[in-house]
Amino acid sequence: MYSTFQPHPLLAAYVDAYWVSMATQFSQQRILPDTCADIIFNISDQPVTVGNNAIWIAPNTAFVVGTMTAFRDIVRQGNTGMLGIRFKPGGLHAFTELPLQLATDEHLLLSDITRDWHTRLVPLLEKASSISEKVNCLENFLLQRLPANNIVANTILESIHLIRQSNGNVAPAVLADKAFMSSRTFERNFLRIVGVSPKTFSRIVRFVSVHRELKKEKSATLLSLALDHGFYDHAHLTREFKLLAGDNPSCWR
Structure with missing residues (x-):
């Protein structure tokens, strides 16, 4: 249950x-x-x-x-x-x-x-x-432990929203510019608050998005899903799935 x-x-x-x-x-x-x-x-x-x-x-x-x-x-x-x-x-x-x-x-x-x-x-x-x-x-x-307002954390949360909105297809440099931080400062804050780098977070967001589509769109080809979600090709999508899910994407339909 x-x-x-x-x-x-x-x-x-x-x-x-x-x-x-x-x-x-x-x-x-x-x-x-x-x-x-x-x-x-x-x-x-x-x-x-x-x-x-x-x-x-x-x-x-x-x-x-x-x-x-x-x-x-x-x-x-x-x-x-x-x-x-x-x-x-x-x-x-x-x-x-x-x-x-x-x-x-x-x-x-x-x-x-x-x-x-x-x-x-x-x-x-x-x-x-x-x-x-x-x-x-x-x-x-x-x-009883609601956190106080934190400007840096709020900025990172806005970056998370942008990454999800784009299904993981926004460059870290663009996010750093929008956050008014240098690339190094932005990545350091992102790591501290989220646990992974913006690049890795975007990879996971793309994976989650494709995994959701695989369960919903049974007729979509793996190539079309790959291209729609920012992967270079079918092989790139398959490699990412094996790393993140342990199986080929077709196993999750």
């Missing part, structure tokens, strides 16, 4: 959704890059293993998953549950001020990132008896 819950309007600029995933039997799942970062709570008494290196997530543990630049496979035994906050790009940094490049492609213990969050949130979630109560705990916790 997988369900999502929309955030409070005051949090909508930072949080994409709260989500819960429950499994009653052994399961394997492939997670694809989506430009977001998550805080995830293993709310069951069973461990979860993640990735090719078999990262072991202990029961009743909270961890931070940074922006992903490649797929991850998750293996779950029976009776496991995970509850997550999926932050929009730049959203996690707004609350924690963690330099997000430190979390890229990583699973970090929440207690190592911010002990205050771990010591306050984990007991609250353990006491909550239902999923809706647990989600409310997360929501209220974030509402």
Whole structure:
């Protein structure tokens, strides 16, 4: 079972959704890059293993998953549950001020990132008896910590909007000019707030856009999808999909 819950309007600029995933039997799942970062709570008494290196997530543990630049496979035994906050790009940094490049492609213990969050949130979630109560705990916790206005962060968020609006086909130099920053300063701020460079972020946005179209437009050829989304040709699209999703694009129709 997988369900999502929309955030409070005051949090909508930072949080994409709260989500819960429950499994009653052994399961394997492939997670694809989506430009977001998550805080995830293993709310069951069973461990979860993640990735090719078999990262072991202990029961009743909270961890931070940074922006992903490649797929991850998750293996779950029976009776496991995970509850997550999926932050929009730049959203996690707004609350924690963690330099997000430190979390890229990583699973970090929440207690190592911010002990205050771990010591306050984990007991609250353990006491909550239902999923809706647990989600409310997360929501209220974030509402009490709404970030102050940050001019640099707002500028980067506007750049993120431009990248998404163009489906990842806007040059970093153009974004830096619009942000009134040098290319080096812009990239440094983007890395710190989002976790990846503007170029890598644009690659992931293009991938996400094509992946969405593959599921929606069954009749579209891979060549037309490649050209429409800024890839050089069919081969370029296929290489990117193998890197980001582990399979050829045709496997995702």
